Amino acid sequence: MRNTSTKGTAHSGWKKRIFNRKGENFTNTTLIKMIQNPAYTGILRNGESKSEIFPDLQIIRSELFRQAQVIRKNRAMKHNDVPFNSKGKALLPGKMGIRSNMYHILPKKL
Numbered sequence: 001m002r003n004t005s006t007k008g009t010a011h012s013g014w015k016k017r018i019f020n021r022k023g024e025n026f027t028n029t030t031l032i033k034m035i036q037n038p039a040y041t042g043i044l045r046n047g048e049s050k051s052e053i054f055p056d057l058q059i060i061r062s063e064l065f066r067q068a069q070v071i072r073k074n075r076a077m078k079h080n081d082v083p084f085n086s087k088g089k090a091l092l093p094g095k096m097g098i099r100s101n102m103y104h105i106l107p108k109k110l
Contacts, residue, residue: 006031035072041065 006028014025034040042058044051053062 006035035068038065 010026010028010031020026040059041062042053
């Protein structure tokens with residue numbers, strides 16, 4: 001399952017019949033949360049406090065967890081990197097937003 005998206009990994013798990021504790025398929029959202037959770041490295045947290053590593057609770061090695069964080073960070077698209085074209089002959093140039101079940105056109109930045 002190397003070099004795949006979480007969606008691809010979830011799909012691979014479905015094919016291999018790997019299920020969660022409820023006997024259901026893992027979703028890609030669940031896999032994302034697992035990748036971000038340091039508890040799988042054996043570290044317990046309570047608010048801002050963190051424990052040392054408990055080897056009996058460790059599911060993933062700390063180094064592998066760190067590598068996953070680097071890969072996740074490098075793959076993430078920053079909001080300001082998302083292309084937005086407000087020029088041209090669009091019917092409603094600008095950004096659309098939803099407020100109270102009503103659509104509002106947000107003003108363009110000058």
